[in-house]
Amino acid sequence: MQQVVITKVGGPEVLQVREAPDPSPMRGEIRIAVAAAGLNFADVSARVGLYPDAPKPPMTVGYEVSGTVDAVGGGVEGFAVGDRVVSLTRFGGQSSSVVVPAHQAVHLPDGLDLVHAAAIPVNYLTAYLMLVRLGNVRKGESVLIHAAAGGVGFAALQICRLLGAVTYGTASSGKHERLRDAGLDHPIDYRNQDFAAEVNRLTKGRGVDVILDAVGGRTSRKNYQLLRPLGRFFLFGASSASQDRKRNVLKAGAAIAQFPVFHPLALMNANKGVFGVNLGHLWDEKEMMSEVLTELLGWWSEGKIEPVVDSVFPFSKAADAHDQLQLARNVGKVLLVPDGLGHLR
Secondary structure, eight states: OEEEEEOSSSSGGGEEEEEOOOOOOOTTEEEEEEEEEEEOHHHHHHHTTOOTTSOOSSBOOOSEEEEEEEEEOTTOOSOOTTOEEEEEOSSOOSBSEEEEEGGGEEEOOTTSOTTGGGGSHHHHHHHHIIIIIITOOOTTOEEEETTTTSHHHHHHHHHHHHHTOEEEEEEOGGGHHHHHHTTOSEEEETTTSOHHHHHHHHTTTOOEEEEEESSOTHHHHHHHHHEEEEEEEEEOOOGGGOOSSSOOHHHHHHHHHTSOOOOHHHHHHHTOEEEEOOGGGOTTOHHHHHHHHHHHHHHHHTTSOOOOEEEEEEGGGHHHHHHHHHTTOOSSEEEEEOTTSOOBO
């Protein structure tokens, strides 16, 4: 099988495609012939050595795949060879063949595109947990989405549209038209505008009910101040710590040091909530993860959501895919496919 390997900590040039023996499923597992694998900012952070959960190099990362079951281990019920599935993967997803516990996979409804399906698990699960499970967003409430043109950003925008929320989103000006077409009510050019001042202007100083922040650092301090009473602030990433193509510990440390500290008494007095969300620490929540992923695929089948794919790169162009994501060139999800399956740009 093919694998995208991070050979050592460094820039995109450390990525290589290597051959490895095909894995065999054990009891309770299935093997998936991968059609596509998702690329997430956690993968970039792992490459630059700033993702503590990642294995040590040389390593293959990747949290999500779509594909076809081609082998089934003992004791597995509900899956058969030939089934089309999407699955979460605890690293190793950027391979042409992966073995996963059967409970991590979900059947893909007929009529849904197998490659685009890889854009669903991480982004839409993350957005759903923040907006629906924890945020309990109601019709008419306001939501500020940072990095609105990214994978989670588009997922959150689509879910907000379903819930009837008013949306504010930060993105570079060249992406605003696409975001407006997708239903974003108030795009904000974070490169040329102070997003906090703009949100206050648009809301006449009232602020917003929910904020989704994958940037962190100094941005988080401003976000907390923008929350209305009973507001909910979600932190699910720290891209501000991984802006350089290579590891920069001092810069990353400076970004992390700018995260605010939230004291319980201050939170009580302000009537605000601060939440952290990390799918990589929810592996034991098997039933919940499967239930939500199944619901999301149902929404897609019903036309309520539609995964937005920016680009699809073959494994051999993984370095270009990392640049596309890390340099914020993407509008939607970046995917990887095994060499020989074709790709789009």
